Amino acid sequence: MADKWDGPCWFIPGPTWLTPAVLEGLAQSTMTHRSPEFKVVMAELHGRLRHSFALSPTTIEKGQQSHEGEDGYSVVVVSGSGTAAMEMIIANRFDFEDKVLVPTNGKFGERVAQICNNFTQVTHLKGEWGREFDLDEIDTMLSSKQFNAIAICHNETSSGITQDAEEIGKIANKHGVSYILDGITSVGGLPVHPDSWNAEAVVVGGQKCTAGPSGISAVAISESYVQKMIENREKNETLPIYYLDLVQALKKAADDQTPWTPAINLCTGWVAALREQDEEGIENRWERCEMLAKGVRSLFTEIGFELFADEKQRSNTVTAILYPEPEWGEKWRRWMAIEKNTHIIGGQDHVKGRIFRVGSMGVTSREEMIEGCKRMIEGFKHFGMKIPKIDVESHFR
Ligand SMILES: Cc1ncc(COP(=O)(O)O)c(C=O)c1O
Incomplete structure (x- = not known):
């Protein structure tokens, strides 16, 4: 654990x-x-x-x-x-x-x-x-x-x-x-x-x-x-x-x-x-970023979200995810920062309000990502989404 x-x-x-x-x-x-x-x-x-x-x-x-x-x-x-x-x-x-x-x-x-x-x-x-x-x-x-x-x-x-x-x-x-x-x-x-x-x-x-x-x-x-x-x-x-x-x-x-x-x-x-x-070692860092990004991709896909980038070339340092409801997506993101001390970035230019992006670079640890994903799920529930119970940890092995 x-x-x-x-x-x-x-x-x-x-x-x-x-x-x-x-x-x-x-x-x-x-x-x-x-x-x-x-x-x-x-x-x-x-x-x-x-x-x-x-x-x-x-x-x-x-x-x-x-x-x-x-x-x-x-x-x-x-x-x-x-x-x-x-x-x-x-x-x-x-x-x-x-x-x-x-x-x-x-x-x-x-x-x-x-x-x-x-x-x-x-x-x-x-x-x-x-x-x-x-x-x-x-x-x-x-x-x-x-x-x-x-x-x-x-x-x-x-x-x-x-x-x-x-x-x-x-x-x-x-x-x-x-x-x-x-x-x-x-x-x-x-x-x-x-x-x-x-x-x-x-x-x-x-x-x-x-x-x-x-x-x-x-x-x-x-x-x-x-x-x-x-x-x-x-x-x-x-x-x-x-x-x-x-x-x-x-x-x-x-x-x-x-x-x-x-x-x-x-x-x-x-x-x-x-x-x-x-x-840490540069290769270990590459592997950590990959493990975190793969976890984010599989978790959000399991919940039913759509990923923005083409499947074969999804980045291991940043994952772009489509908002399920663009109407409240950016409100969710602000709420996450204020209420949950969890900081995610939105989309830029013409995809502003359509996607959010989860970085998996720098010193982000497995524990931080697991906790952050749990908080994001709580946030989505707060905005009315029905999300079944999910084993977040299992996505980050
Ligand atoms: C891929 C890429 N290129 C260029 C830039 C611009 O870099 P900077 O803001 O450090 O000038 C960024 C910033 O986010 C980036 O992600």
Whole structure:
């Protein structure tokens, strides 16, 4: 029998719950970003982020190039949320002549297309939210040889779908195009393999699966990305970047520094979160997220709810569920927060009021999820639903 959880149930798919260790990590006294103390922090951040990205391990010692591994990938920390890091990898790598294909099935993929639209010639293959990509269509489009790159949102938080990143990587490789991923809610919570997928660049957000603070993010970039970025810089005297200059950031990362004053206390907080990630082990974390998401899916399906995303690609870090009664769905969600201290997020844009989303990322435990699901069921009963007695625990084994 699991211990009963009596605290808040926090199922927001980022920002995730910050543990006491992370809060303590955030509360470090002032240090300057050019000090040896800060280099210690950055080196550890680099080394541990490599585990989140499932890259070849390096070290967490300062002055040892912990950002760059034998696999040729480098990690660079960005003082800004995931969107800043996405903009950074697009703006530095491409110019306005470059043609980028962006298939989408949710809000964050659409945001990738918008970012690309500001810096490249984008073809936005806009699909329905939550529906799988048509890989044959992507293959055919890339075979036209018109495209330099394909960029996707790997784990579409808005609709609860995870793209088949490995297959898309194979298609990208076959056609010799660069492969870019928004891994903001996949890295650290789902298996992501930049190296074997031959991804040129992948982004993670601190506040998502790594259970770190908001407002900080990181990129993992391949040797080929770096080469293309430098060629781009040589070809274009001016590019519309300054703060997000990745050439500068990479140079400074090699010395465990950043070009400008970074979000110092977010770095110390993130290190604390990544220590917890490493204590658990990244693969164990992937498995926990999977166990939690599978439980949520099977429980709500048994109760009779419909899941929003296509069956084969439902995300293990966020589950999107259709409200049985859209009329009171959002009232239920607010009631859950106020009366039950249980926090769930609603839908965005055109699915606002139609779906709710249950995050299973960060440090959410089995006990918290079981208790949260019981509270959600109580909440649905409060709003008049007839739900037969159900063995919630049995869904989370
Ligand atoms: C998949 C995905 N991409 C991008 C973003 C935007 O990230 P941020 O808010 O950290 O800029 C989010 C935020 O929820 C996300 O889930």
